[in-house]
Amino acid sequence: MDSEKEFLQKYNMDDYERPSVTSDIIAFTIKFTEEDSYRHNPDGALQILLIKRKGYPFKDHWALPGGFLQSNETIEECAYREVFEETGVKPASLMLTGIYSDPNRDPRGWIISNAFATILSDKDINATAGDDASEALWFNIAFNCDTDNTYTLTLTHDDIVITATLKEKETKFGKTDFVIQNSGELAFDHAKIIATALTVLRSSAEKFELIFDFLPEKFTLSALQQVQETIMNISVLSANFRRKISSLVQETDEYTTGAGHRPAKLFTKKHL
């Protein structure tokens, strides 16, 4: 009988086939755009970061930023690293939204993707194209249910329009899995990775988890409500929203100014 030390010396990792492992990032932000009238509060639009692939496969297609796992890091550390490389921001949190391990999902070979959603405030975002990308752009998101479990995902940036269609496969634990019907100009299986991440984001926002990450440290309750309404694609009465959120926020003694209407008190997230 071998000792443990002898066993480990003889152990050879190459006895088993191994896949490559990546972390891919679904980076969300809400872009607040100024309105016509100086009095209006800005409107919010949910956006996602995509890069245009410089090389094969899927050359010139749009893809999620991401990269290969290195042997000195966890997949979360890898995801943090990728977000920072692409945006210059260290995100507040990462949320694993799925693992994509179909052996045929990548024409280069056996590559498993760990999909992480992250949320960035629209301040201080600085999308920079990495090595393998010719462009990095934020796209507006529209994700609508057509008839019969079929969904259309439309991503737009100025006159670039990407349209994908997906079919609902199953919903479990607040997460919906999809089958791709048509990827449009999206690379790999990224259309379904994005769609599933959106469902996870929505069910989190419903419970007021992580909606704070879209905003700076101090924010108005109206802005917070805008965030939730934008993500969920609904509208709620502000009186009721305030009542429900009240236990999760902490008021400061600061106010907004110069908005052309009554100033709003600034709040921070209440920690525990």
Added chain:
Amino acid sequence: MDSEKEFLQKYNMDDYERPSVTSDIIAFTIKFTEEDSYRHNPDGALQILLIKRKGYPFKDHWALPGGFLQSNETIEECAYREVFEETGVKPASLMLTGIYSDPNRDPRGWIISNAFATILSDKDINATAGDDASEALWFNIAFNCDTDNTYTLTLTHDDIVITATLKEKETKFGKTDFVIQNSGELAFDHAKIIATALTVLRSSAEKFELIFDFLPEKFTLSALQQVQETIMNISVLSANFRRKISSLVQETDEYTTGAGHRPAKLFTKKHL
């Protein structure tokens, strides 16, 4: 400029270091044990399947069943395969509870674990030790919060007692991550994999997700209530439980018999 075909022919996966990937299974069941009096309904106990490791590393320690991912399957298929090999049961569903990718978590080398919880009815379970195990046993679970974010996990089977202590790290999206203080006789980082899976199971049971998987096709509402109470470690009034569950179940015209008290109607899970 190369064509895509030329690119893929030249592409060499060996240019990058690759980890081994495993699926590990946290298999839960609820064992219903007969009571003293013939009148009493059986009590439920939450159990988990562990195997005793035959070889190094962690020889003779207890570990979660699992195995290496093969290049012709997804990690879900791998997990299904492992459950079937260990128990002879094809589970109704699998729930990803975490990915464990610390480069130093396994003394054999760079091995990433995908942790899947599954739930089996205590009927037709047939735990059989696989190649790498000398025993496969179901352990009773006790998981209690001591003071100050410290938890004790106690697993027992007859006179085998495994005790691990963990410290709460962070809670997000109904899932709590832990740091291991003491693994007891558990192999690798499996103590924290089990603890986290328990928190995921509990938050699912709270929303009546997947509690049906613990029972056969037809069940009484009392048994269903037992399941929830056992998992959550609480007790609720049956009148209220029935009201809350009523929209999720479908009554049959069958009844239990011979229980020494009023027969109970059998229900099935209502689909959509």
Added chain:
DNA sequence: CAAATAGTGTCTCTAAGACAATATCAC
């Protein structure tokens, strides 16, 4: 003052929890 948002008060309805009461079987 007008336009717009900020913030409060209150009514209704639903759902959750507590508890009481009745029904039915095996021995």
Added chain:
DNA sequence: GTGATATTGTCTTAGAGACACTATTTG
């Protein structure tokens, strides 16, 4: 009948949604 569970009904209370109203700023 006794002991146990099964099942229904109802009271109270907390919270969600709807809506009306007041407050405050800038041009």
